[in-house]
Amino acid sequence: MSDNTAIEFRDVSRVFSVKHENQSGEVRAVDNVSLQIKDGEFFSLLGPSGSGKTTSLRMIAGFDRPTSGQILLYGQNVSSLPPYARDVNTVFQDYALFPHMTVGENVAYGLMIKKVARAEREKRMDEMLDLVQLPGFAGRKPLQLSGGQRQRVALARALINHPKVLLLDEPLGALDLKLRQQMQVELKSIQQRVGITFIFVTHDQEEALTMSDRIAVFNQGKIEQVGTPAEIYEHPQTPFVAGFVGVSNLVTGPVAKRITNSDRTFSIRPEKIHLAASSAEIDGDMYAADGRVRDVIYLGLYTRYLVELDGGGDLVVVEQNLKTTSMDVMKVKSQNVRLFWKKEHARYVGG
């Protein structure tokens, strides 16, 4: 283990026993996960609901404990420490602001608990409110704030103690798209300014790709792949990652064999596929497939085509509307076309 590891999971499992209508069993919410998160990293835990990402986060915070395995915070085993004894703070999904306190009291709560003197407390509280761009909001009550503002207060409250690691549990989930995109940029810049390790839980792959230094993709309690956004997107190692991160065409069995002369499953991103007339000549470093355009969806920035292959199966193709207009693209509907893409863009995925 290197010195700059912020969080390490060693064979961590969390098993819940469930009782449901006289049936009892167990759910392996987190299943033998090992993971290292580096100091200063913006690290995302990405996965669908029930994949174990939130349980992992809750175990780092101390709200939940591993059934087996160890969690290390800068080399110290914290697996059985209560939340208040860990140098880790959390931004909650529902913000969890104290409704009976003002914004200022909420932000300074951690300092108040530590019995920091009032003057010092208020100075740091003001600094934090400046950092999240809410100066002058100290006297308001959380109920008087908008969703985005509450989000910022929650962030300020979690950062005031200068934790070693900041945990964020789907904090942008409740915001509308515009605000979410704005907060993504802002969170990233705040992280760079304070230099704290951020661990960010999300089910939104775009959000994870936008903000993260590295991403761990969770599925059914296990990690499918860990890597930078580019690695995850360009080189998905499993069919699940290929399907969950971005849109992907998975081609299997006989259809794959017709195209590549091998029945190994491969994935191909829609934007890597080119659309040409059915008579087009294709270079030797390309794979090609013939089909008929079944559907055309004009989306302004780009157009999405659904192409039915001659040998069965569908491929989604995306092309930017650089020169084309909606009138042009609609003409392609029901036409026979030839699809082609660079051989290296087809990724063989496990299984």
Place this chain on the structure above:
Amino acid sequence: MLNRLSTFLYLRPKLVLALLLLPPLIWFLVVYIGSLFTMLVNSFFYLDGFTGQVVREFTLKTYAKLLIPANVQIFARTTSMAVAVTLMSIVLAFPLAYYMARFASARMKTFLYLAVTLPLWSSYVVRVYSWKLILAQEGIISWFARLVHLDGLLNWYLSLPVVGGPSLSVSATGIFLVFVYIWLPYMIIPIQTALERVPKSLIEASSDLGATPVQTFRTVILPLAFPGVIAGSIFTFSLTLGDFIVPSLFGNSSFYIGKAVLTYQGTSGNIPLAAAFTMGPIIIMSIYLLVARKLGAFDAL
């Protein structure tokens, strides 16, 4: 026909609202406020000592009578009893309410709900009488005290002034115990409801920010449960202030407000004085609510 009526009403939501609100409003204004007002008016009349007739003339004579030492003592005694009962109810109700709201399984919660509210299904007088058996000289508590050789302690306690008496069933302590017993559900349910509305994430957030369980309880749970405690204490406090059955059954000759009202308006026909007495709890409750509001009990509502 019915269809046309529905359409007619559907297009006039304000009329529907008025029709729906009319009966409760009439009830509230005539029966509730009306009777309170009648009482207020009566308290400004006085009883002619010679004729035994109520004289319908405005006077403050009756109120002056309230301020004689014996009557002031009745107010003081009743108010301290109400305070003691309320404090004890909070102490007993809070842990149970906390357990019900935070830890109990769905099945356990249903069971506890039933256990707490079940006594309210039977007559209050019957339950009060059953306490007579528990507290009497030859009752369960004395029997048990003798069994474990603590009867000396019990007798010593009964010999104390104010709280003691000939037996537990004729003492201020007896009144206190029975009051706590009968009003406890009215304290448990509001506290439980208030605690249930505190999201788990608030408690997690507090502990995440470094607060120990004790600190979290003091700074987050207690302030958020406070409106529930106040709601419950309004019940226990006002019910104790006005009750006359328990002091009659378990008390000695010392009067409580409820008993005084009953005596003055029943036995001696002094309706003005009874009415003036009744204004006492109303004033005390108003002060109590003002203090509660000052303390921020209704901020989180």
